[in-house]
Amino acid sequence: MAEFKLKIRRYDPESGAAPYWDEHTVDLEPHRSVLEGILQARNEKDGSIGVRCSCRAAICGSCGVRVNGKPGLACHTHLDDALASAGEDGVIEVEPMGNMPIIKDLIVDMDAVHWKKIQRVTPWLIGKEPVPEREYIVSRESMIDVTQSMACIQCGACVSDCLSMEVDPLFVGPAALAKTYRFVGDPRDAAHEQRLKDLGEDKHGIYDCTHCFKCIEACPKGVAPMNQIMRLRRIAGNDFHIKDRNNGERHEMAFVNNIEKNGILHEADLLPDSYGGKFHPRAVPELIASLPIVVTALLRRKMTPGKALLHPHKAPDGVKRIFEVVEGREERTEFNLYISGTDADNAPNPEVAEAIEAAEPAGVAPDGSEGSSA
Amino acid sequence: MPAYDVLIIGAGLAGQRAALAAAKTGATVAILSKVHPVRSHSVAAAGGINAAINPLDDWRSHAYDTIKGSDFLGDQDAIEIMCREAPAEVMWLEHAGVTFHRNEKGEMDLRAFGGASTKRTAYVADITGQALLHVLYEQLMKYHEVIDRFEEWFVTSLIKSDEGECVGAVAREIRSGKMESFSAKSVILASGGAGQCFQPTTNALICTGDGIAQAYQAGAPLMDMEMIQYHPTTLAENGFLITEGARGEGAHLLNSEGERFMEKYAPNKMELASRDVVSRAEQTEILEGRGVGPDKQGIYLDITVVPRKRTLEALREIVNIGKDFAGVDITREPIIIQPGMHYIMGGVKTDINGATPLEGLYAAGEVACVSVHGGNRLGANSLLDTLIFGRRSGEHAAERALAMKMPTVSDDQLGKDREMIAEILARPKTGRRVSEIKHELGTTMNRYAAVYRDEAGLQSAHEIVRRLKEEAKTAYVDDKGAVFNQDVLGAIELDYMLDCSETIVMAALERKESRGAQFRTDFPERNDAEWLKHINVSRNGGDVPTLSYSEVTITDWQPEARTY
Numbered sequence: 024m025a026e027f028k029l030k031i032r033r034y035d036p037e038s039g040a041a042p043y044w045d046e047h048t049v050d051l052e053p054h055r056s057v058l059e060g061i062l063q064a065r066n067e068k069d070g071s072i073g074v075r076c077s078c079r080a081a082i083c084g085s086c087g088v089r090v091n092g093k094p095g096l097a098c099h100t101h102l103d104d105a106l107a108s109a110g111e112d113g114v115i116e117v118e119p120m121g122n123m124p125i126i127k128d129l130i131v132d133m134d135a136v137h138w139k140k141i142q143r144v145t146p147w148l149i150g151k152e153p154v155p156e157r158e159y160i161v162s163r164e165s166m167i168d169v170t171q172s173m174a175c176i177q178c179g180a181c182v183s184d185c186l187s188m189e190v191d192p193l194f195v196g197p198a199a200l201a202k203t204y205r206f207v208g209d210p211r212d213a214a215h216e217q218r219l220k221d222l223g224e225d226k227h228g229i230y231d232c233t234h235c236f237k238c239i240e241a242c243p244k245g246v247a248p249m250n251q252i253m254r255l256r257r258i259a260g261n262d263f264h265i266k267d268r269n270n271g272e273r274h275e276m277a278f279v280n281n282i283e284k285n286g287i288l289h290e291a292d293l294l295p296d297s298y299g300g301k302f303h304p305r306a307v308p309e310l311i312a313s314l315p316i317v318v319t320a321l322l323r324r325k326m327t328p329g330k331a332l333l334h335p336h337k338a339p340d341g342v343k344r345i346f347e348v349v350e351g352r353e354e355r356t357e358f359n360l361y362i363s364g365t366d367a368d369n370a371p372n373p374e375v376a377e378a379i380e381a382a383e384p385a386g387v388a389p390d391g392s393e394g395s396s397a
Numbered sequence: 398m399p400a401y402d403v404l405i406i407g408a409g410l411a412g413q414r415a416a417l418a419a420a421k422t423g424a425t426v427a428i429l430s431k432v433h434p435v436r437s438h439s440v441a442a443a444g445g446i447n448a449a450i451n452p453l454d455d456w457r458s459h460a461y462d463t464i465k466g467s468d469f470l471g472d473q474d475a476i477e478i479m480c481r482e483a484p485a486e487v488m489w490l491e492h493a494g495v496t497f498h499r500n501e502k503g504e505m506d507l508r509a510f511g512g513a514s515t516k517r518t519a520y521v522a523d524i525t526g527q528a529l530l531h532v533l534y535e536q537l538m539k540y541h542e543v544i545d546r547f548e549e550w551f552v553t554s555l556i557k558s559d560e561g562e563c564v565g566a567v568a569r570e571i572r573s574g575k576m577e578s579f580s581a582k583s584v585i586l587a588s589g590g591a592g593q594c595f596q597p598t599t600n601a602l603i604c605t606g607d608g609i610a611q612a613y614q615a616g617a618p619l620m621d622m623e624m625i626q627y628h629p630t631t632l633a634e635n636g637f638l639i640t641e642g643a644r645g646e647g648a649h650l651l652n653s654e655g656e657r658f659m660e661k662y663a664p665n666k667m668e669l670a671s672r673d674v675v676s677r678a679e680q681t682e683i684l685e686g687r688g689v690g691p692d693k694q695g696i697y698l699d700i701t702v703v704p705r706k707r708t709l710e711a712l713r714e715i716v717n718i719g720k721d722f723a724g725v726d727i728t729r730e731p732i733i734i735q736p737g738m739h740y741i742m743g744g745v746k747t748d749i750n751g752a753t754p755l756e757g758l759y760a761a762g763e764v765a766c767v768s769v770h771g772g773n774r775l776g777a778n779s780l781l782d783t784l785i786f787g788r789r790s791g792e793h794a795a796e797r798a799l800a801m802k803m804p805t806v807s808d809d810q811l812g813k814d815r816e817m818i819a820e821i822l823a824r825p826k827t828g829r830r831v832s833e834i835k836h837e838l839g840t841t842m843n844r845y846a847a848v849y850r851d852e853a854g855l856q857s858a859h860e861i862v863r864r865l866k867e868e869a870k871t872a873y874v875d876d877k878g879a880v881f882n883q884d885v886l887g888a889i890e891l892d893y894m895l896d897c898s899e900t901i902v903m904a905a906l907e908r909k910e911s912r913g914a915q916f917r918t919d920f921p922e923r924n925d926a927e928w929l930k931h932i933n934v935s936r937n938g939g940d941v942p943t944l945s946y947s948e949v950t951i952t953d954w955q956p957e958a959r960t961y
């Protein structure tokens with residue numbers, strides 16, 4: 024057992040008083056969850072602490088909160104990890120999620136934001152006709168693939184800290200767009216194009232995401248909403264020729280080419296490449312506009328002026344081989360949580376498998392999440 | 398007062414399926430749930446759902462396995478219906494959008510599960526319950542114009558008319574504290590199980606037996622309450638479930654000597670024998686000193702024998718649970734498990750259409766007892782039960798409603814429930830804490846009403862439950878507010894749990910034999926001559942339950958010795 028100090032953000036709408044911090048010391052094994060800490064305080068000291076919870080096992084999606092400022096599930100955050108990310112005073116801070124109105128203590132109004140956005144994306148299967156007598160015959164991979172977005176438990180952690188939503192509250196948002204992929208990636212759905220048109224033309228739709236990665240970081244189930252959004256865009260552009268309003272796709276290609284060429288990300292090339300090369304006329308105003316980013320990168324020593332001009336990196340063989348394998352595929356395959364780590368096992372010949380193994384740092388799944396983040 | 402043809406209490410799989418079925422007939426429908434529907438406990442079901450969809454399989458084989466699994470206490474007419482209708486139901490789910498795992502040919506894949514004679518379990522990785530529940534909720538959103546949802550509304554009582562029929566329910570909007578009577582021609586209870594009567598349990602914090610207690614209070618009989626399932630593989634520390642899918646994929650159970658001990662208990666089915674059989678085998682190994690772990694109260698579950706790729710693809714949740722809640726990488730090392738309280742086979746007695754003996758009241762899902770599970774439920778049969786009997790009760794409740802007039806409902810019960818809440822809020826700080834009583838109840842039940850039971854233990858459990866019932870009357874709450882007062886709801890749930898526990902213990906005391914999940918060390922044999930019958934418990938107005946019996950329906954399958 025060990026003692027942990029929890030500071031819970033309280034708010035009582037009936038009292039007329041402002042929100043305040045309420046501190047409790049709890050005694051639990053370090054690998055127990057922040058939720059168990061809150062519940063111990065509630066059971067033993069103050070029954071009026073408001074927090075939604077049910078399963079205790081990261082599956083019902085009730086207990087989304089912010090721990091030390093980061094969104095996640097209280098039941099899925101170990102006390103010792105929370106302590107490690109706490110401030111110098113060693114007090115774990117628990118607050119309600121952001122981007123949603125607070126009802127009481129840690130309880131937010133998900134209906135007003137989250138569920139409204141889910142309802143916005145026509146969240147049900149529009150089955151292909153004719154409906155077969157038995158099951159639809161679809162590929163094994165396609166069902167495993169959509170299972171990643173099916174794994175969303177609608178906890179709202181991604182919504183809590185979505186940068187675009189802070190700026191544009193009307194943005195459809197990470198969870199609802201991940202839900203959209205669950206249909207657009209589903210070969211049984213008959214409305215892929217309509218769905219993408221709908222959310223491509225809506226200026227708060229798929230092109231309103233700024234790639235801040237916050238939703239990927241926040242998601243306790245490895246849904247990686249931003250990745251699903253990127254895939255929606257890719258399908259919209261490649262398969263249905265829907266116009267990208269924000270240049271996102273070209274930016275993505277620039278990333279890919281950059282890594283193929285350099286082995287690691289060579290940031291100086293990235294922006295101009297996104298706009299068709301350094302001397303493309305369109306690049307000039309954009310480059311000027313993004314000057315602060317380049318400057319910050321310089322300041323943070325991500326890039327040196329020398330590096331920005333020369334190309335010190337050559338793509339190592341492993342990276343090249345990944346590109347060969349991926350680009351040698353007949354169909355576009357997308358990396359996915361449930362298929363992760365199995366590419367090598369699936370490889371048709373041992374040589375390719377070896378190449379993949381060699382190129383993949385141990386424990387890191389191809390989607391970039393560390394094995395599993397869920 | 399809101400009025401509906403069909404009022405559904407509970408929005409897990411049973412409730413949502415009932416709502417969709419009732420709405421399809423044109424009836425007006427409302428569905429109430431104390432948590433947002435997708436938070437319902439059905440979301441936690443991992444392993445899958447049984448249906449004889451393989452052309453080489455036969456629903457009769459599924460029925461036989463279910464009957465044998467039930468230790469011949471299941472009602473065979475109901476089991477036949479469930480197994481016969483299963484394939485069509487699973488196809489309906491597939492068409493609604495459930496992303497069932499496919500085989501190489503693109504057809505639905507099936508996995509092995511305990512007590513089944515062939516691979517018969519359809520699944521979505523190991524998030525089957527979540528996938529089903531979220532897809533049904535997609536359908537509720539689709540039909541939002543014809544199904545009214547009352548999310549985060551807590552039902553406190555059923556309303557009965559002067560004629561003794563069930564005509565509605567009283568509920569509290571949790572967010573505002575507002576209390577309201579709902580009138581209805583038919584009411585369907587779908588409010589889930591009562592796992593929280595036990596500590597630890599695989600069940601969520603919301604599984605507090607509300608519906609079972611409300612029906613009991615309203616005079617409906619409960620059946621098979623003594624039948625409590627202990628799941629063979631729960632995490633020693635906190636009771637979390639490791640799905641049977643793990644054993645279905647080939648995982649082994651090992652004792653401290655590294656022995657696959659199921660060879661001794663079920664030489665044919667090994668780890669995939671019925672749950673009661675496996676749990677007892679584990680408990681025996683532990684009692685005889687061959688347990689593992691710090692206090693030797695555990696057993697090793699070895700999943701490393703399953704290919705890693707397969708584990709990552711089909712058992713991902715379990716990989717995560719191992720990592721996050723036990724600090725173990727199950728693809729590389731065994732994990733320590735033990736039998737843990739998981740499911741209540743008993744519940745509100747219903748017929749094959751979900752109708753209870755209380756006119757106007759239907760029940761479906763874990764709250765109900767049809768009885769398709771009898772003495773022991775097979776894995777992956779519960780999701781099926783919720784859907785088949787959820788649908789059937791939705792259809793029948795609607796049919797009944799469409800043929801009658803809206804009853805007039807008084808606000809008497811509403812007044813009583815308001816008073817009850819005011820009384821709880823007014824209690825002085827001299828009593829015990831709700832959480833303290835709940836904890837004592839849970840550990841008591843887990844000690845005396847578990848895998849092995851006997852007269853003396855059950856007697857002490859009974860005495861303790863009676864004492865706790867008294868103490869609960871003065872248990873105080875800290876929260877005096879109206880908005881999201883979870884404290885006062887906790888006090889009400891405690892009363893429900895105590896009612897459920899009392900009936901469980903009394904039925905277990907009554908059944909003087911060993912059958913299915915009930916193993917009496919003082920009566921270790923099954924005794925068909927005397928006990929091939931259901932025990933019913935009802936309140937009948939008094940404070941102490943009365944017991945009676947009902948027949949087991951047998952169609953084609955005569956009781957026989959049960960070996961695996």
Ligand SMILES: Cc1cc2nc3c(=O)[nH]c(=O)nc-3n(C[C@H](O)[C@H](O)[C@H](O)COP(=O)(O)OP(=O)(O)OC[C@H]3O[C@@H](n4cnc5c(N)ncnc54)[C@H](O)[C@@H]3O)c2cc1C
Binds near residue numbers: 408430431432443603
């Ligand atoms: C961890 C775990 C894994 C499982 N895995 C499987 C599996 O693989 N296969 C299988 O077949 N079965 C499995 N089961 C069993 C199965 O999940 C449950 O029996 C089934 O889901 C119960 O569904 P339900 O609709 O009856 O109730 P629930 O899903 O529990 O829903 C109950 C509903 O009632 C509502 N409610 C309760 N009380 C009130 C009240 N007072 N007022 C208003 N609303 C109320 C709740 O809000 C909820 O919406 C598993 C169970 C557990 C615990």
Ligand code: SF4
Binds near residue numbers: 187249252
């Ligand atoms: S990546 Fe896009 S969707 Fe995700 S949090 Fe950032 S802006 Fe929002």
Ligand code: SF4
Binds near residue numbers: 201
């Ligand atoms: S995508 Fe992840 S973080 Fe967002 S709601 Fe779903 S499970 Fe929660």
Ligand code: FES
Binds near residue numbers: 078082086
């Ligand atoms: S309590 Fe269910 S997700 Fe945390």
